[in-house]
Amino acid sequence: MPEVRTADKLNKKYLREEMWPTIFCNGCGNGVVLDYTFWALEEIGWDMDKVVFASGIGCSSRLPGYINADGLHTTHGRSIAFATGIKAANPDLNIVVFTGDGDCSGIGGNHLIHAARRNIDITVIMINNFTYGMTGGQLAPTAPLGSIATTAPYGNIEHPFDICKLLKALGANYVARWPVTHPYQPMKSVKEAMEKKGFSLIEFLAPCPTAYGRRNKLGDIKKHWQWYDDNTILIEDYEKIMKYGTEKEKEETKNKIQCGVFQDIQKPGFFEQYEKLVERLQKPGKGGKK
Amino acid sequence: MKYKRDPELIRSVLGNRVQFILGDMACVYGGLLAGCSFFGGYPITPASEVTEGMARRLPRVKGTYMQMEDEIASIASVIGASWGGAKAMTATSGPGFSLMMENYGFAVMTETPCVIVNVQRTGPSTGQPTLGAQGDMMQAKWGTHGDFEAIALAPSTVQECMNFTIEAFNLAEKYRNPVCVMADGEIGHLRERVVIPDEKDLKIINRVTATIDKEKFIPFTNSQTRKNCKVPDFPTFGTGYHTYVTGLTHNEKGFPATDKQPDHEKLVKRITTKITDDIDKLTNVEKLYLDDAKTVFVTYGATARPAESAMEMARAKGKKVGMLRLKLVWPFPFKEIQKLASKVDKIIVPEMNLGQIVHPVREYVEGQCKVVSAPKIGGEMHLPHELYKYLEGK
Numbered sequence: 001m002p003e004v005r006t007a008d009k010l011n012k013k014y015l016r017e018e019m020w021p022t023i024f025c026n027g028c029g030n031g032v033v034l035d036y037t038f039w040a041l042e043e044i045g046w047d048m049d050k051v052v053f054a055s056g057i058g059c060s061s062r063l064p065g066y067i068n069a070d071g072l073h074t075t076h077g078r079s080i081a082f083a084t085g086i087k088a089a090n091p092d093l094n095i096v097v098f099t100g101d102g103d104c105s106g107i108g109g110n111h112l113i114h115a116a117r118r119n120i121d122i123t124v125i126m127i128n129n130f131t132y133g134m135t136g137g138q139l140a141p142t143a144p145l146g147s148i149a150t151t152a153p154y155g156n157i158e159h160p161f162d163i164c165k166l167l168k169a170l171g172a173n174y175v176a177r178w179p180v181t182h183p184y185q186p187m188k189s190v191k192e193a194m195e196k197k198g199f200s201l202i203e204f205l206a207p208c209p210t211a212y213g214r215r216n217k218l219g220d221i222k223k224h225w226q227w228y229d230d231n232t233i234l235i236e237d238y239e240k241i242m243k244y245g246t247e248k249e250k251e252e253t254k255n256k257i258q259c260g261v262f263q264d265i266q267k268p269g270f271f272e273q274y275e276k277l278v279e280r281l282q283k284p285g286k287g288g289k290k
Numbered sequence: 291m292k293y294k295r296d297p298e299l300i301r302s303v304l305g306n307r308v309q310f311i312l313g314d315m316a317c318v319y320g321g322l323l324a325g326c327s328f329f330g331g332y333p334i335t336p337a338s339e340v341t342e343g344m345a346r347r348l349p350r351v352k353g354t355y356m357q358m359e360d361e362i363a364s365i366a367s368v369i370g371a372s373w374g375g376a377k378a379m380t381a382t383s384g385p386g387f388s389l390m391m392e393n394y395g396f397a398v399m400t401e402t403p404c405v406i407v408n409v410q411r412t413g414p415s416t417g418q419p420t421l422g423a424q425g426d427m428m429q430a431k432w433g434t435h436g437d438f439e440a441i442a443l444a445p446s447t448v449q450e451c452m453n454f455t456i457e458a459f460n461l462a463e464k465y466r467n468p469v470c471v472m473a474d475g476e477i478g479h480l481r482e483r484v485v486i487p488d489e490k491d492l493k494i495i496n497r498v499t500a501t502i503d504k505e506k507f508i509p510f511t512n513s514q515t516r517k518n519c520k521v522p523d524f525p526t527f528g529t530g531y532h533t534y535v536t537g538l539t540h541n542e543k544g545f546p547a548t549d550k551q552p553d554h555e556k557l558v559k560r561i562t563t564k565i566t567d568d569i570d571k572l573t574n575v576e577k578l579y580l581d582d583a584k585t586v587f588v589t590y591g592a593t594a595r596p597a598e599s600a601m602e603m604a605r606a607k608g609k610k611v612g613m614l615r616l617k618l619v620w621p622f623p624f625k626e627i628q629k630l631a632s633k634v635d636k637i638i639v640p641e642m643n644l645g646q647i648v649h650p651v652r653e654y655v656e657g658q659c660k661v662v663s664a665p666k667i668g669g670e671m672h673l674p675h676e677l678y679k680y681l682e683g684k
Contacts, residue, residue, distance in 0.1 A: 016534070019545060049530040054370070065534055065545070070527040072373060073536035074366065075396050081363035085370025085378065086527060088328055088354040090292060093374065093528045111366075114359040274354060281350045 010038040014048070016068040023062055027213070027221030029180040029206025030060050033127055034067075036183065037096070040190035051094045054083040056108060058100035059134045060127035060206075077108030080115045083122045091121070091271045096194065101128035101142040101203075105161050109141075112163075116170040119198040121269040125190070126163065126201060129208035137211030148215050163203050168263045173198035175262040179205040179228040189261065198269035205232065205257065235260035293327035293353050293376065297489045303350045307486050313451040313477040314381075316484050317407045318343030320455025321379050323486070324494060326405070327353035328378040330367035332360055332386060335419045336475040337409035340381035361386035365393040369402045373535065375526040377459055377496075379405035383475070384413050384425050387433070394468055395434030396537045401510070401522065401561060403462035403497055407455065407471045409478035412643070412667060421669025422475025424591055424642040428649075430470045431620050437558050439565040440620040441572070442470040444590040448482035454617070460495040461572075465565055466521050472619065474642065476592040476671055500525040509533045510557070511542040520564035565621055574618040575626050579605065583612025585636045585681055588627070588651055590616040592671060593640045599674035604681050611681055619647060624654040631658035638680045640664040640672050 003009075015038075024030050041051070053064035057076035064071030074082045083095045104112055104126045115122065131149060132138040139149035139156060142163070146155045167175045174196040178186035186204065193200035205228055207213060213224040233241075233256040241253045300322050311319070317340050321329070329348050331341035341357070348355040354371075358364040364380045371378040382390065387408050397404055408430070412423030426433075431440045441461050443454040451473055458469040500507055500523040502514055509531065513519040525531035538546040539554045547553040565572070578601065580586065585604075587597040594615045604611040614630055616623060627650075630637065637659060639648040645663040652661045664680050666672045 016532075018543070019534075048532075050528055052374075052527045065536070069532050070373075070525075071534045071536075072370065072527075073534065073538065074369075075392050075537060078362060078366045078393065081358065081366035082370035084356070084358075084363075085328060085330060085367035085372070085376075086374040087370075088330075088356060088367065089371040089374025089376035089378070090528050092292070110359050111363050114363070274349075278349050278352055282352075 005039070005042060007035055010035070010042055014038045014041060014067055016066055019065045022066060024059060025210040027207060027209035027224060028059070029129065029204065029208070030063060030127060032180040033060070033125060033204050033206065034063055036187045036190050037125065039187045040194055043191050044195060046094055050092060051096065052086055053096050053098060054079045054086065055098040056100070056103035057134070058103045058132070060098055060100040061103055063098040077103050077106065078111060079103070080108060080111040080122070080124060084115060084120050087121055087271060094194065095122040097122055097124045099124060099126050100133070101126060101130065101163070102132045102140045105163050106141045113166070113170055116167050116172040116199045116201070118270045119171070119173060119267050121197055121271050122199065123194045123196070124201040125204065127204045127206045128163070129206050129212055131208055131212040133208040133211040137215055150215075163201070164262045167201050171265075171267060172201055172263060173267055173269070174200035174264050177203040177205065177257070177259045177262065179232045179259060180207070181225055181228045192264070197272065198267055205259070232257045232259045234258070235262065295325040296351065300351050301486070303347050304486055308483065309486070310481055310483055311448065312339055313445070313448045313473055313480050313482070314339035314409060315343050316448045316451035317381065317455045317471060317473065318347060319484070319486065320452040321405070321459070322347060322351055323452070323492060324377060324456045324459035325496070326377050326379050326459065328368065328371035328376040329353070329380065330356045330358045330364040330371070330378070331380050332358055332364050332382070334361070334383045334386045336411060336422065336478050337381045337383045337386070337407065339478070340407055340409065361389040362393060365390040365397070365406065368404045369393060369397050369400070372402045372404050373527045375528070377403070377463070379407065379459070381407035381409065383409050384411045385416060387426050387429060391429070391433045395436060395438065397468040398434065398438040398561065399537045400535050401466040402468065403466050404468050405455065405458045405462055405471065406468060407473060410472060410474040412669065418669045420475070422478070422592060422642065422671075423667065423669060424472070424474050424593070424646065427472060427619060427643065427646040430472060437562060439467070439562045440470065441465065441467055441565060441618070442472050442620040443617060444472045444619050445477055446591055446594040446615065448477065448480055449484045450617070451477060452484055452486075456492070456494070460493065463495045463497040464521070466497065466524065467565060472591065474592050475669075497524045499523060500529070500531055504531055507531055508542050509544045510540060512560070520560050520567070569621055569623070569625070572618055572621060573623040573626060575623055576615040576617060577612070578615070579612035580614065580630070582610050584610045584634055585638065586611070586630060586634050587613040587677070588616065588630075588637050588639050588647070589613060590619050590647060593642055596672040596674045597640050597677055600677035600681065603674060603678050609681060616647070622650045622654070624650070627651055627654040631655040634659050636660040636662060638662045638664050638677070640666070640677055642666055642671065
């Protein structure tokens with residue numbers, strides 16, 4: 001009989017217990033993402049001496065501290081650029097970046113799009129809570145229209161980013177979005193993303209009851225978590241309804257957030273290409289040895 | 291693809307032992323000779339030739355060249371590469387150096403060896419992109435927030451561009467600190483004869499990596515394998531030490547410790563005194579005619595050249611003029627300035643800015659002699675006779 005994989009067993013193996021307890025508030029989604037990551041790591045079976053977790057600034061960027069592995073907690077928004085360097089120096093390492101929506105798509109947006117464009121061999125796990133949680137709930141570039149933030153006290157009038165659609169357009173090898181409220185698809189998806197060569201990104205929709213839920217009247221923790229069930233839909237279902245549904249169904253569905261795998265392709269990753277270039281240069285002629 | 295320094299391959303890529311090349315290119319040569327295996331850069335005048343030189347040569351020595359999306363990413367990738375085990379560098383100029391400042395501080399706080407070549411121009415802002423200046427001497431020392439010690443070299447010749455880039459790597463690896471090569475547009479775009487040192491004459495220092503038992507290893511404390519050394523052994527990512535590296539104030543284990551005064555003081559004092567304790571070893575100056583000089587130019591970088599000419603003109607007329615050239619500007623060689631101040635009547639500090647290094651000079655002279663700033667801005671070097679005029683007055 002196969003061994004039963006419990007969160008407790010995974011925690012014993014992957015958690016850096018000295019850093020416990022976490023800084024996270026009650027009802028936060030970050031811990032759940034950590035659980036999914038542990039599950040995927042166990043499933044893949046990577047040597048944890050060869051995995052590096054990088055992050056920027058924000059609550060979700062604290063996650064590498066809770067993992068018993070090498071971790072680089074960098075400056076705000078820059079983790080993907082740092083991760084690029086780590087991978088370049090040692091392509092044998094597996095690099096996972098934890099980042100938040102503000103860290104990744106606000107201050108770090110430039111690094112995100114260029115890493116995706118270059119197809120850098122890293123996995124980005126972006127936890128989107130629609131807000132700058134650590135600093136108290138300021139406006140994020142992912143905040144829904146009309147939502148309230150400390151820096152948008154009269155309601156947000158900016159259109160939010162759809163990170164997954166952006167990354168798909170940039171040709172990233174793997175792009176997916178999931179709410180943290182259901183474990184099975186996201187766990188499998190994290191595994192797929194981490195095993196993928198080239199650039200992969202998973203966006204997790206995660207509640208921040210303290211800085212976002214409270215201010216936007218999403219109710220208590222339970223109700224706030226329920227919001228994600230009520231307001232997300234699988235990409236396939238969304239497309240079916242928008243094509244074949246009744247006007248009422250379309251009206252109910254049109255503003256829901258689509259979840260699932262947006263892209264899963266096999267473009268060669270940057271370092272694979274780079275290695276070929278170096279090999280080519282070792283041969284005589286064609287810009288190589290004289 | 292893991293890089294291994296291959297002297298034969300490097301030399302075959304560099305070519306002839308004696309060459310006539312740009313200062314920027316000499317920085318490339320220095321980096322390659324030192325064993326640089328990662329370069330992350332972004333084009334900027336007058337430093338682009340460093341980036342271009344690396345783009346052409348680094349893949350040929352089996353290193354990794356990447357053109358990043360901006361200077362912030364350049365220095366970030368360099369720091370990441372260093373933790374991945376590479377000797378890594380970037381090159382930039384004023385505006386790019388300004389953009390790098392936050393991560394420059396991150397490199398200091400996380401004790402990451404890396405090299406920044408700054409082929410300086412002037413500002414404020416975009417300034418004069420194609421012309422040389424010494425606009426960032428103070429930015430190298432004070433540009434990032436908080437308390438830190440900078441290490442910066444200033445080449446006055448193309449040969450020194452190469453030699454100082456090698457030395458910058460050595461110092462970065464030894465002290466686990468970012469090191470700046472503060473070249474300038476004049477030297478960077480100057481062509482001169484350089485001699486590539488033979489392998490046996492090259493001094494290459496590599497960081498001391500962590501080797502002790504993983505259970506006993508403490509990542510952010512005095513070295514556990516070297517006596518009286520405040521530079522911790524380096525736990526390269528992927529070697530099993532499971533090190534957590536953060537720009538937050540951290541304890542010896544590397545874990546955030548942000549709310550207690552003693553933790554911060556202990557950390558910052560260690561990472562600053564690991565450099566300042568060694569000021570005598572680090573001090574690197576050239577002394578010309580200082581035995582009897584009564585008036586002395588204190589110079590660095592390109593301005594040393596017209597200052598030397600002015601000095602020779604004065605010597606030819608029997609004037610007792612000398613020169614102290616700072617090859618290493620930071621940490622500031624204050625003892626040399628103090629010694630000088632007690633012996634001479636006047637110190638003149640020519641700079642291609644409105645006066646930057648003149649300030650620490652004044653600070654350490656402490657009124658013992660006269661200190662005169664000799665600034666020239668606008669992208670033109672001082673002419674020898676312009677500096678000579680400073681010797682005529684009292």
